[in-house]
Amino acid sequence: MEVDTISVLWIFPGQGGQKSGMLKDVPKSMLEKVKDLTGVELTDDEQAYQDSIQIQLGILILQLFNIRQLKKINQTPDVVAGHSLGIFAAAVASGVISEDDAIKIVYIRSQKMQESYPTGYGMGAIVGLTRKEVNNLVDQVNNEDQPVFTSNQNSELQTVVSGSIKGIKQVLSLAKNNNAQKTVLLKVPVPSHSPLMQSVADVLEKELADVSLNDPQCTYLANYNGHAIRKVDGVKYDMINNLVHPVYWDTMMDVAKELGVDTALEIKPGQTFTKLVKSKFPDFRTITMNNMNLDDIQFLLEKWKRG
Numbered sequence: 001m002e003v004d005t006i007s008v009l010w011i012f013p014g015q016g017g018q019k020s021g022m023l024k025d026v027p028k029s030m031l032e033k034v035k036d037l038t039g040v041e042l043t044d045d046e047q048a049y050q051d052s053i054q055i056q057l058g059i060l061i062l063q064l065f066n067i068r069q070l071k072k073i074n075q076t077p078d079v080v081a082g083h084s085l086g087i088f089a090a091a092v093a094s095g096v097i098s099e100d101d102a103i104k105i106v107y108i109r110s111q112k113m114q115e116s117y118p119t120g121y122g123m124g125a126i127v128g129l130t131r132k133e134v135n136n137l138v139d140q141v142n143n144e145d146q147p148v149f150t151s152n153q154n155s156e157l158q159t160v161v162s163g164s165i166k167g168i169k170q171v172l173s174l175a176k177n178n179n180a181q182k183t184v185l186l187k188v189p190v191p192s193h194s195p196l197m198q199s200v201a202d203v204l205e206k207e208l209a210d211v212s213l214n215d216p217q218c219t220y221l222a223n224y225n226g227h228a229i230r231k232v233d234g235v236k237y238d239m240i241n242n243l244v245h246p247v248y249w250d251t252m253m254d255v256a257k258e259l260g261v262d263t264a265l266e267i268k269p270g271q272t273f274t275k276l277v278k279s280k281f282p283d284f285r286t287i288t289m290n291n292m293n294l295d296d297i298q299f300l301l302e303k304w305k306r307g
Contacts, residue, residue, distance in 0.1 A: 006285070008091055009261045010070075010077035011277075012063055012086030015188065017270025017290075020046045026065045033064045034061055037100060040108040045063050052189065056085055056110035056302075057103070057267060063089035064099050066267045066289055070138040073298040079228075079261055081221040081252050083273065084152075084192065087238055092214035096235045105239065108207055112200040113190050113243070121196070123151065123188040124161050128181030130284040134159040137174045141167050149194040152247040154162070160186070160246075162194035197243035204240045219259060226251025228259060249273075251300055253280055262303060265297070 023031065023044040034057055035041050042061065047055040067089065070076075082090030082231050088106050091097045097105075126134055127306045138161060142148045146265060148167030152160035161171050165185070172183040191197065213232050220229040226248035229235055255274070256264075263285040266274045271288040278286060287297055 005143070006263045006304045007078045007259065007261045008013060008075075008263045008265055008301070009079045009081060010090070011264055011266045011273045012082035012089045012093070013059075013266065013268075013270050013273055014082070014084030014086045015052075015055050015059065016186075017268070017272065018049045018059055019047065019269065020044065021064055022269050023058060026061055030061055030065055033100070034103055037103050040107065049277055052114045052170045053107070053110040056106050059085060060088055060103065060106045062269060063091060063267050067093050070265075070297075073294060075298070075301060077218050077265075079219045079221060080216075080261060081249075081256065081258055082223070083249060084223065084242065084247055086267075087223055087242055089267065090220065091216075091235055091239060094218050094220050094235070096213055096216050096220070096232060097211065097239075105204065105211070109200065109204060109243075112203050113192070113197070116197065116199055117190045120165055120247055121163065121189070121191045122165050122168060123190075123192060124172050125154075125158065125182075125184050126161065126172065126175045126180050127158050129159065129175060129178060129225040131158065131159050133178065134161065134171075134175070137178065138172050140174065141170045146170070147191075147194075147196060149191075149196070150246065151193040154216070154247075155250050155280060156194075157181075160193070162191040163196065164191070192243055193246050195244060197294050201241050201244045208236060212270070216237055221252040221255060223247040223249075223252070225256055228255055249276070250280075252276060257281060263287070263301075265301075 080090040080094045088102045092102050138150050146164045146167035148163030151162040175183050215232045222229050224245040264277045265287045268289050274286045274288045
């Protein structure tokens with residue numbers, strides 16, 4: 001009898017890795033399901049991916065397809081971690097929410113995000129300063145006219161800020177003056193993961209009140225505090241309030257390590273989080289669906305399981 005000697009974390013990225021043609025292998029029936037449930041036709045081209053609704057639904061359906069592919073080769077996660085939008089596919093992978101309900105909720109989420117801040121808001125990233133240092137800079141700039149908040153923590157020295165473009169640019173400028181290695185204005189048109197997104201959370205709370213949800217079948221790592229969640233209420237809270245809180249990704253990875261995870265499998269699109277995992281835990285085994293075919297993924301996982 002084979003002994004399962006590995007503990008596998010499935011990672012679900014959020015927005016940023018989308019690109020024209022990424023849905024080419026997704027079955028037509030899944031694309032039609034999106035249209036039936038939301039009225040949105042996914043066109044999977046460069047123009048479409050300027051639009052937040054197309055981006056979010058496109059990434060979600062790609063990830064739902066990836067989950068189906070992995071289940072077909074008898075793979076299940078021990079732990080799941082989604083980054084921002086990725087939490088919805090993570091919730092599907094862990095058995096908390098159905099595919100259909102995830103599609104409906106993400107459609108509402110993307111619509112409300114787009115409506116809430118049509119212009120003048122966004123996100124920026126600072127590399128090379130600690131969160132405490134970034135907090136100090138944000139405190140110097142944040143006010144009612146140009147709100148800006150410390151947001152996601154992707155690694156120990158990679159912190160995101162969210163708010164008005166005016167406020168973000170001032171914080172990035174201060175960061176450069178304080179010896180940040182790199183500062184960049186992100187291609188995100190809304191102040192995600194900040195208190196400014198409370199109105200979206202209010203809508204999602206109402207919508208999720210009527211959705212049938214189950215306890216996760218594996219450990220779910222929550223964005224809002226980085227902790228391991230094993231009951232449905234914590235996952236539901238994350239799905240509702242994810243946009244209001246920072247994503248504590250760095251903490252999530254520390255917790256994954258504490259749970260005994262030694263293998264990370266990054267779902268499409270992109271490979272950003274594989275790189276983050278590798279730099280944080282060089283001994284982790286990693287698989288990126290973006291650049292490996294299903295047969296090779298199955299071969300590696302079976303081999304590692306056998307030890």
